[in-house]
Amino acid sequence: MVFMPNIFLPRFLSESPDPHALEPDPPLRAAGPVGVLLVNLGTPDQPSAGAIKRYLGEFLSDSRVIELPQWLWQIILRGVILNLRPRKLAPRYKEIWLEQGSPLLVYSQAQGRALQEVLRGGGDNVRVEVGMRYGNPSISDALGRLRSQGCERIVVLPMYPQYAASTTATAVDAVAASAARMRNQPELRFIKRYNTDPTYIDALARKVRQFWADHGKPQRLLLSFHGLPRTTVEQGDPYHRDCMETVQALRQRLGDDADRVHVSFQSRFGAQRWLEPYTEPTLKEWAAQGITDVDVMCPGFLADCLETLEEIQMQCRDAFLASGGKQFRYIPCLNDDAFWAEGLAALVRRNISGWES
Ligand SMILES: C=CC1=C(C)c2cc3[nH]c(cc4nc(cc5[nH]c(cc1n2)c(C)c5CCC(=O)O)C(CCC(=O)O)=C4C)c(C)c3C=C
Ligand SMILES: [Fe+2]
Numbered sequence: 001m002v003f004m005p006n007i008f009l010p011r012f013l014s015e016s017p018d019p020h021a022l023e024p025d026p027p028l029r030a031a032g033p034v035g036v037l038l039v040n041l042g043t044p045d046q047p048s049a050g051a052i053k054r055y056l057g058e059f060l061s062d063s064r065v066i067e068l069p070q071w072l073w074q075i076i077l078r079g080v081i082l083n084l085r086p087r088k089l090a091p092r093y094k095e096i097w098l099e100q101g102s103p104l105l106v107y108s109q110a111q112g113r114a115l116q117e118v119l120r121g122g123g124d125n126v127r128v129e130v131g132m133r134y135g136n137p138s139i140s141d142a143l144g145r146l147r148s149q150g151c152e153r154i155v156v157l158p159m160y161p162q163y164a165a166s167t168t169a170t171a172v173d174a175v176a177a178s179a180a181r182m183r184n185q186p187e188l189r190f191i192k193r194y195n196t197d198p199t200y201i202d203a204l205a206r207k208v209r210q211f212w213a214d215h216g217k218p219q220r221l222l223l224s225f226h227g228l229p230r231t232t233v234e235q236g237d238p239y240h241r242d243c244m245e246t247v248q249a250l251r252q253r254l255g256d257d258a259d260r261v262h263v264s265f266q267s268r269f270g271a272q273r274w275l276e277p278y279t280e281p282t283l284k285e286w287a288a289q290g291i292t293d294v295d296v297m298c299p300g301f302l303a304d305c306l307e308t309l310e311e312i313q314m315q316c317r318d319a320f321l322a323s324g325g326k327q328f329r330y331i332p333c334l335n336d337d338a339f340w341a342e343g344l345a346a347l348v349r350r351n352i353s354g355w356e357s
């Protein structure tokens with residue numbers, strides 16, 4: 001084959017996928033199983049500066065995540081951020097790393113297995129795979145595994161209950177980019193959000209109630225969501241509204257305890273204004289006002305990760321206690337909790353209706 005770099009091709013030739021470059025398709029069975037593709041963000045392969053640099057390089061080059069002109073952003077990213085941040089993050093990742101790997105990946109896969117078990121137990125002919133938007137296992141590998149198991153119909157379930165362009169939309173883009181390389185594409189459905197779905201709200205409420213039954217109630221419960229730059233919301237990203245609807249629904253489910261529930265946004269990155277109030281300053285302010293006992297939960301994360309285990313459970317705890325707080329408790333994510341796996345299965349069943357063989 002003659003090597004022809006794309007830049008030498010006329011524009012109309014370089015835009016549609018080259019049919020000779022399409023992946024060979026696995027044979028699909030007529031009444032094969034339905035596929036469920038769980039998509040999460042992704043995480044480094046190792047808690048080392050090199051692996052973190054590779055992961056952040058891919059993640060932060062996504063123009064859905066950083067909305068700056070690429071020529072300018074790549075100079076800042078390659079020139080500054082990728083030379084400083086990985087070394088700063090490596091010890092933080094090391095602190096939370098599990099024997100089996102990064103918590104985000106370990107808990108996402110455990111959740112996938114728990115969902116598969118519930119669906120199998122219910123007699124559903126469904127196969128579940130987990131793909132990561134950045135790093136491994138990739139979305140295209142996960143799609144490949146579903147197709148090689150004969151799945152011709154696939155529902156994509158982003159592990160983000162609240163929609164954001166920088167998470168959900170980029171996952172959809174990546175699935176579509178993968179499908180662009182297939183000759184015989186599967187039928188695809190995408191779940192956009194489930195921020196007020198009773199299965200999700202019930203699982204959160206149950207987690208809180210169980211935690212309080214075991215440990216007692218705090219003065220306040222802070223629901224901390226990952227933040228976003230304010231400008232993205234001002235330009236129409238529905239993420240903030242999605243988060244507030246989750247808070248409202250959870251307050252309703254907690255009945256008499258609704259007044260204990262507050263909301264904040266964490267994980268600010270860069271110099272811009274992000275969604276407010278910010279989590280750590282809120283906790284410090286509370287301590288200064290004489291609030292001594294708090295619980296923090298992160299309902300936007302389905303799997304525990306750096307942002308929950310290190311930023312909240314370690315950094316925010318230290319900040320709250322150093323400011324005069326007495327008791328800080330972190331309520332873990334839903335992870336592979338059995339009742340959440342049941343909830344996920346109900347969500348999947350609803351979204352594959354008409355596909356059951
Ligand atoms: C502008 C940058 C970022 C946006 C926008 C953003 C949105 C966003 N992220 C998550 C979920 C996760 N983020 C995680 C880590 C993380 N996020 C950013 C930046 C943005 N996120 C960075 C630079 C990092 C790496 C850590 C750091 O440098 O502080 C993670 C954890 C990954 C892990 O390995 O454990 C998750 C999960 C959501 C839900 C979201 C928008 C709603
Ligand atoms: Fe993030």
Ligand SMILES: [Fe+2]
Pocket residue numbers: 267268306307311
């Ligand atoms: Fe962070």
